[in-house]
Amino acid sequence: MSTALSWPPAVPQNVNITSAQIAEMKLLEIPLYYIPCQSNGETYYKVGIVVNVAVNNGSAQGSQSSCLYEFDTGGPGFWANGSNFKGFQSGSYDTAIQYESGITYFAQSTECQISFYLSGSNNQTPSISINMGLVGESYVTGQESINTPHSKFESNVDDDNNLFPIYNYFQGDFGVSLSSLQKCNVPSQYSGEFTPLLGALSQIIQNNVNGFVIDLANLTELPQNPYLGSIPITLPSETKVGRLILGAVAPLIEYFPQVFKLQNKGQFTPETQSEKQNSYPIYSPQLLCGNAYTAQNDIPNIILTKEITQAAVAVTLDTGTPSILFDQGTNMQISANQFPDNTEIALTVGGEGDDEGTPMPILYLTNPKPGDAPNNINMSTSAGGLGNINTGIYPFTQFPILFMIGTEPNAPGLIAFPAASTTVSG
Structure with a gap:
């Protein structure tokens, strides 16, 4: 019609909130890397964030790793390459996710402490406890349902058949979707009872943190020798830097006058025992x-x-x-x-x-x-x-x-x- x-x-229209304003409001400014990535001869832009993860329980308890992860507002849950954590043992999974691309992650849910690196320095934010998934195997053909048993898996601890790093840069998916991962039937030979996951940012809405701003419109040049984690990588020179503004963002609402309500779909309670007292809106x-x-x-x-x-x-x-x-x-x-x-x-x-x-x-x-x-x-x-x-x-x-x-x-x-x-x- x-x-x-x-x-x-x-x-x-674009609005540029200055670093001085962010500091005055006691908000955190965390770099987001806007990276040109190559796939099948095409250039696609992906967004990366460096996250430090310390594992609290499971086979990799006590292990720590800082890596670049894909910053994904469409994906629920935080999924990290398990082989980056000392002691991680693949083969026993209680959670999984399948993306529209056909990539499927099989993972162990675990409680971790995470922190970020602030813009312009290597200083870290205070660490916060969240529930996330350590990925042990991946299914990448996208030809079968996650509910269908299949044999063509890639083990992330097998150097000859490794999905990571994604696009040569990312050690997993830092999901920022405000929804929780829906329960599904993972093939029985790879899983016990299914554990749903929630995005990391949804789990840190506490202690004066009630929101965030994603800014990829006011990009700056890639600084020399940016800290990109403990696994050495080199980003393309064309990479630009945006930012995630995190904290009690209510005072910023004056810069965002077009406001829309998001209907609450319930509450999410993490499965890990120590986190059961916490519940988060989805x-x-x-x-x-x-x-x-x-x-x-x-x-x-x-x-x-x-x-x-x-x-x-x-x-x-x-x-x-x-x-x-x-x-x-x-x-x-x-x-x-x-x-x-x-x-x-x-x-x-x-x-x-x-x-x-x-x-x-x-x-x-x-x-x-x-x-x-x-x-x-x-x-x-x-x-x-x-x-x-x-x-x-x-x-x-x-x-x-x-x-x-x-x-x-x-x-x-x-x-x-x-x-x-x-x-x-x-």
């Missing part, structure tokens, strides 16, 4: 919902756009996906000819559970200028549910995004964006 929509729509991985429109950006003064959704669909903001991904469903049936060259996409979205229902337009350029994040179109032909749009990493490169997690049981969370303008940035 076609509809009149002002073009370009009003989109969030939210849907699809933080927003709305309709999608396209327009040809080589047609001057266009105001006639095509709506490609029949009704609102879920929207996922995912730093771990390099392109826009359309998962078709009841409210969205699309085809490749809807995305010719020079197509722009606008999502008008409202926060899930938002009492006001205020739409918030976001603009995505599918043919970005050189130096921008790749933002190609991909489609899933397996229809299911109402449909979902995964924005990929692109919006994070255009403006910072603030997340606040409720600190009381069943409290709503917030996602907030900078003020909107019809002046397209970038």
Whole structure:
């Protein structure tokens, strides 16, 4: 269908919070590495974060490792290469995750102390106890369900067949999704009772920490000899540095006036005995919902756009996906000819559970200028549910995004964006 929509729509504009402001508010500024990665001859941008992990229990108890992990807002749970921890014994797993890429991790859930490294120094943040997974085996073909027994595994302790480091840089996946890992039936020969996991940042919303800001829009140059952990790696010279702002971020809300409520989906209690007194709020991985429109950006003064959704669909903001991904469903049936060259996409979205229902337009350029994040179109032909749009990493490169997690049981969370303008940035 076609509809009149002002073009370009009003989109969030970049805002740059200074390091001095962050320090004054007693917030933590942690570097995020925006890295060009190669796969099958293509360049994709991934985000990395250095995390120090000290294992509290299990076969690797007492072991410690600092590594670069992929910073993934679309993935639940924190998954680390078990072979980096002295004493780790593979072969007995109680948790697993399968990504849309087909990669499956089999892991031992364990209690760990984690800390981060502050921007501009090698100083660490105070350590915090979380529940995470130490990965022992990986299944990488993506041709079978996680519920199906299979034999083609890669052991991470076998140097001849090692999945890690991912893209030659990452020793696991630092999941930042505000949802918990759903229970699934791991093949019996690799698992006992299944243990769900929750993202690390969701587990540290305590002790004056109630949220975070992801900023990949105000990138700086890669410093000489940055500390990237205890495993030596060299990042490409084109790597840039963003930041994770962590702490009591409520005073920053004035920079993010477009605020949307996230409906609480319940509470999560870690399985480890010492953590059972703690419970954390969880939210849907699809933080927003709305309709999608396209327009040809080589047609001057266009105001006639095509709506490609029949009704609102879920929207996922995912730093771990390099392109826009359309998962078709009841409210969205699309085809490749809807995305010719020079197509722009606008999502008008409202926060899930938002009492006001205020739409918030976001603009995505599918043919970005050189130096921008790749933002190609991909489609899933397996229809299911109402449909979902995964924005990929692109919006994070255009403006910072603030997340606040409720600190009381069943409290709503917030996602907030900078003020909107019809002046397209970038």
